[in-house]
Amino acid sequence: MVNVTKILYPTDFSDPSACALLYAAEMAKKFNAELIMLHVLLDESQMVSFYLPQLTVKNLSKDMEDGAKAKMEEFIEETNALEGIEYSTAMVKGIADDEIIKFANEKNVDMIVLGTHGRTGLEHVIFGSTAEKVVRSASCPVLTVHCPNSD
Template identity: 40%
Template sequence: MITIRRILVPTDFSECATPAVRYAAELADKFEAELVLLHVVPDTVLALPDAVMPTPTPMTDLDTLTESGKTGLANLITAMKLEKYKPRAEVRLGSPEQEIVEAVKDLNVDLVCIATHGREGIARVLLGSVAEMVVRHAPCPVLTVRPGTC
């Protein structure tokens, strides 16, 4: 028998992530599993000035971004009426695909529910699909959820 005790759902707060959150919540309810919402604040190392940039880009305050992530998760919990699941909210800093996989390991996650779309256009081509990387590297099953499926 399949036992699912903890479900992780990463979110970037986009519309595309909403169906994955819904699936995760429904599965958490059916399996009486813990629901963990994760937001990853992208590491700003990618935005540091380099030789081809004429002027340095302003550094974003990571504490502010982390607090915004916590607020965003709290707002998501309220907006989607997830309080009854008593979800755990996690905010991490770093590369989204790496931090999601690390969270899976750190939290002993049994299932990841992740949206298949986030970044679009050239950003996806250059940086790759976060969902694809999670599918390849997560040590547990990953349910990918396409936009418009809920």
């Protein structure tokens, strides 16, 4: 029997991500698993710091972190999906797919559930897909959720 005790749900607070939360929550209920909600922030090295004084970039980073914390709280409040589920939240800085994989490994999660954005054409060729990169690199099963209205 498959033993799932920890599920990682990375979110960027988008509509596809909100749709994936329904699946992550349902999986957590079915397996009586802990759900870890993760948001990855850009770190200072990914910001265009050579155009801005360092102090401004630091303030921007702090503002982004505060905004993400508020958005996470709002995101949780807007859903009834988490009722009766043991969950926690976390934020890290870095490149989304790298940080998701790293976090999953460090926390020994049994499954990752994340939304897709359905990038197509040139955007997909240039940027790829966070979900695709996570699927290719994760050491645990990954459920990707594509919501019909997310294109």
